[in-house]
Amino acid sequence: MKVVCSLIMFLLASLPSYACYSGLTVIPTTDTVGHRHYGIEFQIDGSVQESEADTNIINTEYGFTDRFEAGIDFDLSVAADPSLLLNAKFVFAQRADGKQALAIGTTNIANDFKSSPYVVGMNDFGFARLHAGIMRIEGNNRWFAGADRAMNDRLTFMADYTYGDENFSSVGLNYQYTDAFGVLAGAQFPNGSGDTLFTCHLVFTGH
Secondary structure, three states, rough: OHHHHHHHHHHHHHOOOOOOOEEEEOOOOOOOOOOOOOEEEEEEEEOOOOOOOEEEEEEEEEOOOOEEEEEEEOOOOOOOOOOEEEEEEEEEEEEOOOEEEEEEEEEEEEEEEOEEEEEEEEEEEEOOEEEEEEEEEEOOEEEEEEEEOOOOOOOOEEEEEEEOOEEEEEEEEEEEOOEEEEEEEEEEEEEOOOOOOOEEEEEEEEE
């Protein structure tokens, strides 16, 4: 694991980057990182009430084509099991102008662990992009929906909801500080009981 982390830090030192995310605060979207592009996110999650982070993950993606991406997520949280998770996404339908798309994908692929396959669609109405789909979560089929809107060249607002008492609604902001570095930060509100959570992603992408 130390070797992997060292390699990632080396890559970050030389990455050219641009604003890009392949999901909202919680839900997946039809976005991909792009052909021969890669993305690395340092993700920190925790409880707002306790003001303490308890989840540390490094998310990675690589675009094998403009429509297909895959990656490995490294869960560095204490006692994480499994610590390595695979993910993949394929955009199987897309309008020529990019304003409508459909994708299938899966996350949390690991031995002795329930993966979460999903299908998601996107429609760009101009004032905002709307996203909706269904995902298999811990043996249950759960629908989700969300929206994002670019407020200016740097700032994007997003919100989403996933059905089920065990899931969350969320709001977030993606801010691109420079061409080389962006931050996604948000809050997740439980549909049932539990603490409100915060999430912060330090986002680097390149080719």
